[in-house]
Amino acid sequence: MSDVADSEVDGSAEDGAGAKSGRRRLIIIGGAILAALILAGAAGAWFLVGTGSDTDQHAAADAREPHFFELPVITVNLSTGGGNPEFLRIWIALEVRDEAMMSMIEPRLPRVLDAFQVYLRELRRSDLEGSAGVYRLKEELHRRINLAVYPATVDNILFKEILVQ
Template sequence: MADNEQAEDAADAAESAPAPKRKLKLIIAAVGLLAIIGGGAATWFFFFRHHDEEMHAEAPAPKPPVFVDVPDMLVNLVGLPGERVQYLKVRVVLEVKEEKQVEAIKPTLPRVTDIFQTYLRELRPSDLNGSAGLFRLKEELTRRVNVAVAPTQVNAVLFKEIVVQ
């Protein structure tokens, strides 16, 4: 009997011993996982987060565009015979990237004015209807001015005033 009791005590000890070892292994794994996650978060915080802010701070501020005034233009629009003559008054500015481009464009302003007037005289009043008509006009004027002032590049033609009478 004593042998049976010793065998039962040994079996109970064997069953109860693995339970604390399993808990210990689980605790060690959880602590290791938290250490890895914490180390990754600390690395990101100290190295990568501040690096992004420094890169943004070092980027130069974009330069504001420069504008070149074009003389006002008054042209008559094409109409059907017998219709009342309609006129178009336009005041535009040219948008360029840098101040030095202004000096390159100023000598060509008579050519730009001529190209604009020649094109505008061929328009009909229906060509200027709505915002789509004005957008097409702006795009066509931009294309034509870039041909006239090449190799200098104009970003956009902006309307200051446009009146159809």
């Protein structure tokens, strides 16, 4: 009978030790998870605070006043295929970053006007219909002007007047 009692006592002692080691594992795992969460929060806070100064610098650089270079009014015949003549009258302003770009564009102005004339004469009235047509026109003129004034760049093309008649 003592053999049974000894084994029961040993079994209950092992269960107590197993329960204590299980609690230790839970505490260690919980501590590791808590430490990971704290590190992730600290990294997120550092990222937000650390990049805030860069964002402020970019905002200050973008806050500079743009300069506008006005092109002369351009009037061209549209391609009609032999029908009644149709005309396009367009007045454009170029948005550039600084005055240095304006001084680089001015000597290249004949090249810009030539590129515009060649493109605009091939347009049809249907090419300019709706906001999508005007947007395509704007994008194509922007591409052509940046090719004509390279190494200067134009940031945006602004339509002051578009008249199709």
